[in-house]
Amino acid sequence: MVMLRKLTANPVKDHPFVIKLNRSIPLDDDDLAALAHLLGRKIVVKKAKDIIVEGYGYKALHIVERGFAIRYKLLHNGKRQIVNIILPGDIIGFPACFYEYAVFSVTAVDKMDLHYVPLDAFTDVCLKRANIATALLWFAAREAAIYAEHITDTGRREPLMRLAHFLLEMLTRLQAVGYASENSFEMPLSQEGIGDVVGLSAPHVNRMLAELKSEGLIAMNRHEVKILDRAALQILGEFHPAYLVRSPIRDRLR
Structure with a gap:
């Protein structure tokens, strides 16, 4: 199992959310103190638990310390499109908290450790701490870029290209918060889940993974x-x- 994160003398600085913010702009001691206060309330969510359900209103965010979730759209015909995988360091509640009703659903893929953050408290920190607010601009821009790549995947890339791109994106994202080695990571999704990200059926994903393995590009x-x-x-x-x-x-x- 690939679990590489090492605790430092400053637990807040070691939090994957803070690591991500610190990658975009250096955070000072006052910023870290504000984030420590913001992350004060921790909750545990069980596997397969709905965290956000489309059509309901939400006024709080959940910042991920550990575990994985999927943000998805469920159509009336039962088909599901996963628009993004939520990893440690990500925020659950964007964009749900900024609309009257949530436009996507979010479900835990496995057991998750989350920090419950009322939207008012989050907004207050952004108003008082310019470094944090600026870092979150990069956070939002990065999220938009991920969505754009996923649109390109399903719209223009061939199936094998989609899967190759997806695997490298997962590796890179997990490396950024210390949850992957130089060349390996734990895949949180089943083949069906991968298919719901890249727009392929589970049998098609299985065939494409087999092809990547036969070409000597990956091992599983x-x-x-x-x-x-x-x-x-x-x-x-x-x-x-x-x-x-x-x-x-x-x-x-x-």
């Missing part, structure tokens, strides 16, 4: 995915990680 052991030839997989999936890892804001502050 239960839920662990190992990237054997990252360069070739990046070419196949036309994957360019800049939309996930670069922050022009932080670059200008160097």
